[in-house]
Amino acid sequence: MEEVKPATPPGSRSAIWVSGVSKTYRTSGGGEVEALKSVTFAVAEGEFVSIVGRSGCGKSTLLKIISGLLPPSGGDVEVFGDAVDSPLGSIGFAFQNPLLMPWRNVLQNVLLPAELVHKSPDEYRQRALELMSRAGLSGFEGMRPKELSGGMQQRVAIARALLLDPKILLMDEPFGSLDELTREEMSGELLRLIQAIRKTVIFITHSVPEAVLLSDRVVVLSPRPATVSLDLKIDLPRPRSMAARNDPRYEDYCRAIRESLGLLKPPTGPDAAQ
Ligand SMILES: Nc1ncnc2c1ncn2[C@@H]1O[C@H](COP(=O)(O)OP(=O)(O)OP(=O)(O)O)[C@@H](O)[C@H]1O
Ligand SMILES: [Mg+2]
Numbered sequence: 001m002e003e004v005k006p007a008t009p010p011g012s013r014s015a016i017w018v019s020g021v022s023k024t025y026r027t028s029g030g031g032e033v034e035a036l037k038s039v040t041f042a043v044a045e046g047e048f049v050s051i052v053g054r055s056g057c058g059k060s061t062l063l064k065i066i067s068g069l070l071p072p073s074g075g076d077v078e079v080f081g082d083a084v085d086s087p088l089g090s091i092g093f094a095f096q097n098p099l100l101m102p103w104r105n106v107l108q109n110v111l112l113p114a115e116l117v118h119k120s121p122d123e124y125r126q127r128a129l130e131l132m133s134r135a136g137l138s139g140f141e142g143m144r145p146k147e148l149s150g151g152m153q154q155r156v157a158i159a160r161a162l163l164l165d166p167k168i169l170l171m172d173e174p175f176g177s178l179d180e181l182t183r184e185e186m187s188g189e190l191l192r193l194i195q196a197i198r199k200t201v202i203f204i205t206h207s208v209p210e211a212v213l214l215s216d217r218v219v220v221l222s223p224r225p226a227t228v229s230l231d232l233k234i235d236l237p238r239p240r241s242m243a244a245r246n247d248p249r250y251e252d253y254c255r256a257i258r259e260s261l262g263l264l265k266p267p268t269g270p271d272a273a274q
Contacts, residue, residue, distance in 0.1 A: 014042040014043065014044060014045075014078070014081075015043050015044060015045040015046075015047070015079065015080060015167065015168060015200040016042065016043040016066060016077070016078070016079055016168065016200065016202070017042045017043075017076075017077070017078040017079075018039055018040060018041050018042070018062075018065075018066065018075070018076075018077050019040050019075055019076045019077070019078075020038045020039070020040055020074065020075035020076070021036055021038070021039045021040070021062070021065060021072045021074070021075035021076070021077060022034075022036050022037050022038055022039070022072060022073050022074040022075055022225070023035045023036040023058070023061050023062075023065060023070070023072050023073050024073045025061075033224075034224065034225040035057075035058035035061045035224060035225060035226065036058045036061055036062060036065075036072070036225055036226050036227075037225035037226065037227050038074075038075065038227060039058075039062060039075070039221070039226060039227060039228055040075075040228060041219050041228055041231055043200055043202060043217075044200075045167075045200055046198055046199070046200055047200055047201075047216045047217065048194060048200075048201045048203065048214055048215050048216050048217075049201065049202050049203070049215060049216065049217045049218070049219060050202075050203045050204070050205055050210075050211035050214060050215040050217075050218045050219070051063075051202060051203070051204045051205075051218075051219045051220075051221060052204075052205060052206065052208060052211050052218060052219075052220050052221070052257060052261065053220060053221030053222070053223075053226060053261070054223050054261065055206070056224060057221050057222065057223050057224050057226045058221060058224055058225065058226035059172070059173075059204045059221060059226070060096060060172050060204070062221075062226070063093075063170050063172050063202065063204060065077060065084075066079075066084065066091075066170060066202065067084075067087060067088070067091050067093050067170055068084045068085065068086045068087040068088055068091070069087055069093075071085070079091065079168065080167070089117060089164060089166070090166050090167045090168060091166050091167075091168045091169075091170060092113075092161035092162055092163075092164065092166035092168070092169045092170070093161055093169075093170045093171075093172075094154075094157045094158050094160075094161040094169070094170070094171045094172065094174050095157070095172055096172045096173050096174075096176060097177065098145070098153040098154055098156065098157040098174075099157065100145040100153055100156060100157065101145075102144060102145055102146060103144075104144075104145075105141065105142050105143060105144060106132070106137065106140050106141055106142070106143050106144075106145065106148065106156050107125075107128060107129070107132070107141040107142065108121075109145065109156055109160060110128040110131065110132060110156060110159045110160045110163060111124055111125070111128050111163065112160060112163075113160060113161075113163045113164050114163060114164070117164065124163055124164075127163065127165075128159070128163060129141070131159040131162050131163065132156075132159050134159075134193055134196065135155040135156075135158060135159045135189070135193065136152075136155065136189065137152065137155055137156065137159065140152065149182075150177055150178050150182065151175075151178055151182040151183075151185070151186055154174050154175060154178065154186065155186075155189070157174065158171070158174060158190070158193070162197065162199075166199070167199065167200060168199065168200045168201070168202075169199045169200070169201045169202075170201075170202050171201065171202070171203045171204065172204045173204050173205055173206065174186075174190075174203075175187070175205070175207075175210070176205075176206065183207070183210070184242075187210050187213055187214060187242075188241070188242050190214065191213065191214055191240060191241065191242075194214070195238065195239050195240070203215070208254050208257050208258055208261075209245070209254060211257065212234055212236075212250060212253045212254055212257070213240070213242070213244055213245065213250075215234050216233070216234055217231065217232060217233050217234060218230070218231075218232045218234060218253070218257055219231050219232075220232070220257055220260040220261060229260050230256065230257065230260035232253065232256060232257065232260075234253055235249065236249060236250065236253075
């Protein structure tokens with residue numbers, strides 16, 4: 001199993017370069033919380049990288065820093081060779097909860113990013129309808145978010161994140177609030193969507209199988225303050241479908257990630273040495 005070497009330096013074809021990033025929050029009580037400590041990794045153009053780690057380890061913090069929404073306390077982030085110090089149009093972000101506007105219909109929600117960059121929604125209407133069709137939302141354009149299921153709302157949020165055709169898509173546990181069956185269905189749909197649109201993706205998830213199924217690489221973060229404890233290449237063939245779970249390497253990858261998360265003890269005893 002191939003463990004990826006530390007991140008490649010800028011100048012190579014990294015879409016995202018995270019170098020020695022740390023973050024310490026000041027809390028309202030006057031204390032400090034060290035969330036990230038010297039996190040370093042790179043994401044190549046077109047790569048799908050999942051980030052897994054225990055709850056509270058700093059995953060959302062890391063994604064917000066990469067998106068330019070939050071400044072790091074130390075270290076650097078570059079996107080296509082440019083330092084990130086404010087939100088970028090080249091990045092689409094789907095948050096931990098869908099954050100849809102309840103008073104707008106679904107199509108108007110998908111069109112929101114156009115307004116944020118002062119473009120006419122009419123210009124993006126066709127693209128919004130196409131994205132919604134790809135996401136299985138045709139026929140629901142005029143409905144309010146509350147008339148949709150949780151899984152459908154997440155698909156609206158992903159379609160919205162793709163509206164401006166960003167080169168990079170950041171997704172923070174988009175399926176975190178869904179039941180297991182819907183979640184599995186959504187993983188399959190995301191797999192098809194991502195393979196069709198070929199974006200550079202960072203995807204945060206709590207689910208080890210989901211990370212292995214979807215990713216070219218999985219980065220495991222240690223408990224807080226988060227550092228990279230494993231950067232694992234997932235060498236399963238693409239295009240990939242749910243059948244990838246039958247590949248014998250699939251279980252090996254899952255096991256390596258669970259071990260790195262401290263969920264499994266590495267094998268010991270006489271058998272382990274063989
Ligand atoms: N605005 C903030 N002010 C102070 N502390 C914060 C702030 N945001 C996050 N933290 C702290 O930073 C740490 C990391 O939080 P973060 O949301 O990045 O974790 P996470 O890995 O995304 O967790 P989860 O898996 O539960 O979503 C936590 O201890 C959290 O309490
Ligand atoms: Mg989070």
